[in-house]
Amino acid sequence: MPKAHILNSFPRFFTTSCVLKHENPLGLPRKSGTPPQIPRRAGPVQRRPIPNVKKVIAVASGKGGVGKSTIAVNLAFALGLLRSNSASQSPTARLRVGILDLDIFGPSIPTLMGLRQSLEPELTASGAIRPLTNHGVPCMSMGFLLPRSPDSNSNEDTPVVWRGLMVQKAVQQLLFDVDWTGGAGGSGLDILVIDMPPGTGDVPLTLGQLVQVDGAVIVSTPQDVALSDVRKGIAMFKKVSVPITGLVLNQSNFICPTCATSHSLFGPPDAFRATAKSLELNVLAELPLVPGVSISSDEGRPVMLCQQDSTTEKGKIQWRAGMTHAAQVVWDKVSSP
Numbered sequence: 001m002p003k004a005h006i007l008n009s010f011p012r013f014f015t016t017s018c019v020l021k022h023e024n025p026l027g028l029p030r031k032s033g034t035p036p037q038i039p040r041r042a043g044p045v046q047r048r049p050i051p052n053v054k055k056v057i058a059v060a061s062g063k064g065g066v067g068k069s070t071i072a073v074n075l076a077f078a079l080g081l082l083r084s085n086s087a088s089q090s091p092t093a094r095l096r097v098g099i100l101d102l103d104i105f106g107p108s109i110p111t112l113m114g115l116r117q118s119l120e121p122e123l124t125a126s127g128a129i130r131p132l133t134n135h136g137v138p139c140m141s142m143g144f145l146l147p148r149s150p151d152s153n154s155n156e157d158t159p160v161v162w163r164g165l166m167v168q169k170a171v172q173q174l175l176f177d178v179d180w181t182g183g184a185g186g187s188g189l190d191i192l193v194i195d196m197p198p199g200t201g202d203v204p205l206t207l208g209q210l211v212q213v214d215g216a217v218i219v220s221t222p223q224d225v226a227l228s229d230v231r232k233g234i235a236m237f238k239k240v241s242v243p244i245t246g247l248v249l250n251q252s253n254f255i256c257p258t259c260a261t262s263h264s265l266f267g268p269p270d271a272f273r274a275t276a277k278s279l280e281l282n283v284l285a286e287l288p289l290v291p292g293v294s295i296s297s298d299e300g301r302p303v304m305l306c307q308q309d310s311t312t313e314k315g316k317i318q319w320r321a322g323m324t325h326a327a328q329v330v331w332d333k334v335s336s337p
């Protein structure tokens with residue numbers, strides 16, 4: 001699809017937009033004040049907090065398809081089950097969590113959160129995008145902003161055909177122009193979980209340069225090829241001074257539902273553990289391959305939500321226990337002074 005066509009397909013936003021389109025790829029109304037700028041080479045870094053968000057955690061990996069989005073969503077729900085230790089809130093209050101999908105070219109959050117068929121987000125009076133909420137968790141994704149095909153009334157096959165600068169600007173707008181307050185008078189989020197795209201390109205660099213990120217959770221699978229990309233991802237985050245909170249090994253094993261034997265389908269976890277040790281990084285969880293994880297993800301029901309299931313499936317139990325532990329360590333780390 002030609003670029004101009006994509007750009008002209010955000011009519012609801014473009015009515016008030018008069019800035020250059022590559023400066024405003026989401027076509028948001030112009031706001032007063034200076035937008036944060038991507039630093040020029042060797043220029044000063046201008047990191048800002050995300051408005052109405054206390055802590056930011058990125059879920060990333062140098063490698064595609066290792067389970068970043070699945071883990072980001074379930075980490076968000078596992079965090080949402082933790083109690084807030086804020087003095088200003090009731091001791092029984094849970095953490096307020098949101099999810100931001102920064103995978104501009106391949107957003108998964110609309111599917112994983114059961115928001116594929118939702119209406120497009122609204123703008124607030126000040127021109128910020130209102131997140132969409134399901135299962136009590138607000139989320140924002142490029143997938144909510146893509147135009148729908150008139151035939152299918154779906155945007156799932158709509159590609160984003162943008163060059164680097166457009167992507168940087170779209171990321172910038174998703175970072176700073178989303179209203180996470182949760183409505184009038186809302187108090188914002190305790191923690192925002194960001195689902196990162198694969199690789200070490202524009203998006204993680206833009207995030208690291210513009211935002212104060214409190215930690216990164218790096219996901220890998222046991223294979224050597226994944227571990228090599230993971231090391232590159234870690235090096236990139238270190239370059240932009242994002243602290244690595246820890247590593248998650250996904251699909252570490254498969255527990256046979258019939259005989260309950262554990263099989264290392266993709267090889268033993270030894271190389272992963274050795275990598276974590278040599279980099280002096282925490283292992284937050286080793287999660288099994290569980291068919292139910294994939295099925296409930298496709299249905300938009302994160303496995304962490306199915307906590308009350310009477311399932312005795314060992315894999316799911318191990319998965320939830322791993323995510324719960326990872327969430328507790330992440331929160332302890334990012335919230336410690």
Ligand SMILES: Nc1ncnc2c1ncn2[C@@H]1O[C@H](COP(=O)(O)OP(=O)(O)OP(=O)(O)O)[C@@H](O)[C@H]1O
Pocket residue numbers: 063064065066067068069070071103106108196197198250251287288289290291292293294295297298
């Ligand atoms: N532990 C698991 N058990 C079963 N299926 C899993 C597990 N982890 C991930 N999957 C499945 O693997 C597929 C890829 O997962 P996911 O989309 O989360 O990966 P990703 O790293 O975000 O991919 P991308 O790099 O394309 O963004 C999905 O179908 C997901 O349901």
Ligand SMILES: [Mg+2]
Pocket residue numbers: 068069070103108195196197
């Ligand atoms: Mg993904």
